[in-house]
Amino acid sequence: MSLPISLRSRLRLPLIAAPMFLVSGPALVTAACRAGVIGSFPTANCRTVEELDRWLADMGADLKRAADETGRAPAPLCPNLIVHRSNPRVREDLAAVLRHGAEMVITSVGSPEPVLPALKDAGCLVLADVASVRHAEKAVAAGVDGLVLLTAGAGGQTGWANPFAFVRAVRACWDGIVVMAGGMADGHAVAAAEMLGCDLAYMGTRFIATRESLAKDGYKQMLVKSRLDDVLLTRAFTGLETNMLRPSIAAAGLDPDNLPVRGSIDISKDINAAERERQEAAGSGARRWKDIWSAGHSVSGVADVPTVAELVARTAAEYAAAKGSVQGVQS
Numbered sequence: 001m002s003l004p005i006s007l008r009s010r011l012r013l014p015l016i017a018a019p020m021f022l023v024s025g026p027a028l029v030t031a032a033c034r035a036g037v038i039g040s041f042p043t044a045n046c047r048t049v050e051e052l053d054r055w056l057a058d059m060g061a062d063l064k065r066a067a068d069e070t071g072r073a074p075a076p077l078c079p080n081l082i083v084h085r086s087n088p089r090v091r092e093d094l095a096a097v098l099r100h101g102a103e104m105v106i107t108s109v110g111s112p113e114p115v116l117p118a119l120k121d122a123g124c125l126v127l128a129d130v131a132s133v134r135h136a137e138k139a140v141a142a143g144v145d146g147l148v149l150l151t152a153g154a155g156g157q158t159g160w161a162n163p164f165a166f167v168r169a170v171r172a173c174w175d176g177i178v179v180m181a182g183g184m185a186d187g188h189a190v191a192a193a194e195m196l197g198c199d200l201a202y203m204g205t206r207f208i209a210t211r212e213s214l215a216k217d218g219y220k221q222m223l224v225k226s227r228l229d230d231v232l233l234t235r236a237f238t239g240l241e242t243n244m245l246r247p248s249i250a251a252a253g254l255d256p257d258n259l260p261v262r263g264s265i266d267i268s269k270d271i272n273a274a275e276r277e278r279q280e281a282a283g284s285g286a287r288r289w290k291d292i293w294s295a296g297h298s299v300s301g302v303a304d305v306p307t308v309a310e311l312v313a314r315t316a317a318e319y320a321a322a323k324g325s326v327q328g329v330q331s
Contacts, residue, residue, distance in 0.1 A: 012036025185301025187318025
């Protein structure tokens with residue numbers, strides 16, 4: 001495996017609590033890091049760069065307290081920079097991440113090339129979201145340390161490829177860090193990803209339904225009640241292929257089987273603080289992410305709303321059981 005030993009030794013599980021728009025906040029991120037998995041969040045979840053500075057400072061202080069209390073370093077937190085050209089804040093968010101000395105960063109929705117030099121100069125480990133082998137090759141050529149493979153089962157903005165084929169195709173030409181995103185419902189899936197040749201797994205949907213997440217209670221309960229067949233792949237809300245929950249679309253008064261196709265990607269509309277406040281003040285009309293919710297194929301594995309610590313402990317037990325079963329067969 002290509003994960004640095006200094007990082008692997010701080011992990012209870014080879015797992016990242018995936019960055020989720022308007023869901024991953026300081027409580028979820030720090031709880032994940034304390035529990036021994038990498039906690040990540042989109043910097044766009046903060047309404048302003050000043051708020052991002054506060055989040056990073058507060059989370060850093062919380063994790064320092066955790067280290068002092070336990071005598072061991074927690075897992076790192078990992079900001080996610082949305083690098084699409086329509087994001088007007090990417091440079092300012094990058095500067096904030098650098099000010100706070102992030103150990104790891106994930107780049108998504110675009111080429112990591114514009115932000116890579118500054119991150120690498122700061123000694124930061126950089127992982128890039130990719131949805132095809134061609135995009136993986138471009139990210140490797142740009143100089144990333146790792147690839148997050150967005151497979152067909154990922155929630156939110158997703159990929160199209162089968163995870164088994166995608167991982168093996170990338171491993172044929174890349175010996176750096178590989179992370180698999182999509183369909184991670186439990187520790188058995190994490191162990192399977194590792195056997196395929198991944199260093200880490202991404203788990204998102206399961207972490208939405210935790211007590212620390214920023215998701216509305218209705219969203220969490222919808223995840224508990226939903227199953228894989230309730231996940232709809234659509235371009236209607238972001239301009240990209242996105243996995244969304246059919247029940248939330250219907251609850252918003254829309255027909256899941258008759259949705260328009262959004263023609264272009266405009267990240268600025270999602271992250272603009274003034275636009276968010278205007279919509280919230282209006283209090284009417286269905287808003288993507290706020291009222292129309294995403295989920296991955298792993299939604300069938302959501303049966304309750306535990307704390308992050310409880311979820312990680314459960315996943316670790318499942319992971320150990322899966323590894324034990326494989327070792328038993330091999331012996």
